[in-house]
Amino acid sequence: MSNSSLICYTKLSPNCTKMTNKINKKITIHHMAGNCSIETCANVFQGSRKASSNYGIGSDGRIGLYVNECDRAWTSSSSANDSQAVTIEVANNSGAPNWTVSDKAYASLLNLCEDICRRNKITEINFTGDKSGNLTMHNYFANTLCPGPYLEPRFKNIAKEINKRLKNEQVQVVERDESIPVEGFYRCTKGKATQLAKNFKSTEFDCNGDNCCKETIIDVNLVKFLQNIRTHFGKSVNITNAYRCPAHNAKVANASKQSKHMYGMAADIKVKDVAPAEVAKYAESIGVLGIGLYDTDKDGHFVHIDTRPTKAFWFGHAQEYRATFGGGNETDLDTLLNRGDKGDRVRKLQQDLKELGYKLAVDGSFGAKTEEVVKQFQFDMGITKDGVVGPTTESALARALEAKREDGEYGLDDFILDVQKIIGAEPDGKAGPETLSKTITVSSKINKHHPIVVPIQKRLAAMGYTEVGDADGSAGSKFTKAVKRLQKERGKRQDGEITKGQTTWKLLLGMIK
Ligand SMILES: [Zn+2]
Ligand SMILES: [Zn+2]
Numbered sequence: 001m002s003n004s005s006l007i008c009y010t011k012l013s014p015n016c017t018k019m020t021n022k023i024n025k026k027i028t029i030h031h032m033a034g035n036c037s038i039e040t041c042a043n044v045f046q047g048s049r050k051a052s053s054n055y056g057i058g059s060d061g062r063i064g065l066y067v068n069e070c071d072r073a074w075t076s077s078s079s080a081n082d083s084q085a086v087t088i089e090v091a092n093n094s095g096a097p098n099w100t101v102s103d104k105a106y107a108s109l110l111n112l113c114e115d116i117c118r119r120n121k122i123t124e125i126n127f128t129g130d131k132s133g134n135l136t137m138h139n140y141f142a143n144t145l146c147p148g149p150y151l152e153p154r155f156k157n158i159a160k161e162i163n164k165r166l167k168n169e170q171v172q173v174v175e176r177d178e179s180i181p182v183e184g185f186y187r188c189t190k191g192k193a194t195q196l197a198k199n200f201k202s203t204e205f206d207c208n209g210d211n212c213c214k215e216t217i218i219d220v221n222l223v224k225f226l227q228n229i230r231t232h233f234g235k236s237v238n239i240t241n242a243y244r245c246p247a248h249n250a251k252v253a254n255a256s257k258q259s260k261h262m263y264g265m266a267a268d269i270k271v272k273d274v275a276p277a278e279v280a281k282y283a284e285s286i287g288v289l290g291i292g293l294y295d296t297d298k299d300g301h302f303v304h305i306d307t308r309p310t311k312a313f314w315f316g317h318a319q320e321y322r323a324t325f326g327g328g329n330e331t332d333l334d335t336l337l338n339r340g341d342k343g344d345r346v347r348k349l350q351q352d353l354k355e356l357g358y359k360l361a362v363d364g365s366f367g368a369k370t371e372e373v374v375k376q377f378q379f380d381m382g383i384t385k386d387g388v389v390g391p392t393t394e395s396a397l398a399r400a401l402e403a404k405r406e407d408g409e410y411g412l413d414d415f416i417l418d419v420q421k422i423i424g425a426e427p428d429g430k431a432g433p434e435t436l437s438k439t440i441t442v443s444s445k446i447n448k449h450h451p452i453v454v455p456i457q458k459r460l461a462a463m464g465y466t467e468v469g470d471a472d473g474s475a476g477s478k479f480t481k482a483v484k485r486l487q488k489e490r491g492k493r494q495d496g497e498i499t500k501g502q503t504t505w506k507l508l509l510g511m512i513k
């Protein structure tokens with residue numbers, strides 16, 4: 001059994017059940033209840049939380065693989081479902097109460113579903129609105145909001161759209177959206193223009209050779225640098241040379257055998273009405289590490305920039321060494337961390353990586369294992385995998401940590417909104433007398449499986465009452481234990497019950513301390 005060729009990223013999760021003869025008859029669509037990138041989602045599925053899915057889709061439309069289709073992912077709270085389903089987690093580009101999904105993610109979801117059907121010989125999607133059909137959702141099996149108020153009402157249309165596509169015999173292969181990068185690089189059909197940034201199309205990067213190649217490879221960061229240059233000068237940027245396939249590179253006079261052009265990492269540019277020396281200076285200031293300034297009549301008046309990870313500045317075809325073009329971005333070698341370094345900064349780095357779900361010891365010593373983990377992290381983030389921690393890796397770390405902390409946190413606002421929606425109070429995210437008056441009593445005896453149990457469980461866990469366990473929608477003994485500790489710590493009567501309109505509700509809703 002195969003996996004989808006639409007994936008841009010793979011990180012297999014240990015949280016799955018290996019199967020020998022799984023036959024995929026169903027598709028189950030979930031929402032992440034967070035705006036996780038496919039990399040963050042992968043890291044969550046590496047963790048001790050016993051969860052995973054076969055695929056994940058980010059708000060940028062990229063698709064990741066976490067569990068091979070031939071194995072059972074732990075996604076839908078039902079082994080009966082997951083052992084015959086391909087499960088998909090889709091990121092939300094807004095939080096409660098709407099939990100929307102981006103257009104790119106939605107388009108990728110349709111493409112992925114179509115592809116799953118074709119490869120698994122599912123000839124038609126039969127959406128029945130319950131678990132007997134072959135398009136299922138999480139809330140058929142557990143007390144959960146998943147797939148959420150945005151995706152759930154769209155299941156019917158998803159089924160309709162996929163069936164329409166499946167009937168069209170002509171389209172056998174789902175076309176990949178070429179504006180979605182694969183492992184940090186765009187891979188575009190030569191001659192077919194795909195918009196990669198506001199002012200740049202893929203065809204501008206095509207190899208200049210004739211009948212030599214079909215695919216143009218372009219580093220995502222190269223496009224970012226070029227767009228930055230275009231925006232800064234407000235002048236058109238003419239790319240004279242970008243991707244060169246190896247066959248064509250071999251024919252180009254003076255071209256290096258290791259030319260960055262062969263890897264889609266380089267572009268030679270002329271900016272309208274701007275002196276090349278100014279372009280080189282600006283490129284240096286924004287952190288471009290590979291810059292060649294060709295600023296004589298003989299050299300052709302252009303600037304070569306590339307996305308190499310360590311600095312190389314030169315002048316002209318003679319490749320004269322330059323320390324700077326005046327852009328003031330000389331990387332201070334003392335600030336870099338790499339193998340052999342020791343101390344608090346290394347310890348902090350290891351802690352950060354550990355928090356992101358990577359396995360390594362926090363010992364303050366940058367050894368082979370730390371280097372391996374740094375490389376894995378760089379690979380996961382789509383940045384140059386050199387095992388050296390400089391400004392790019394540091395900012396990627398900060399972004400990943402921020403995203404993870406946002407994903408993991410169930411804030412008071414989220415809780416109030418969830419509660420208001422469930423009890424039919426005005427969903428304004430502020431807890432006042434109206435909200436309080438509409439609350440209901442919850443305990444192991446009353447409303448034990450009411451939909452309100454899930455947000456209360458999440459709120460208790462976020463407040464530090466982790467003995468509440470998973471948000472499984474059942475107010476059992478763990479639930480009572482957590483409520484009792486909350487009541488005890490606030491000097492209230494420990495009855496383990498959250499009584500309608502009373503003190504424990506006020507505590508949960510943040511109305512009293
Ligand atoms: Zn779900
Ligand atoms: Zn070529």
Ligand SMILES: [Zn+2]
Pocket residue numbers: 241261266267268304305
């Ligand atoms: Zn060049």
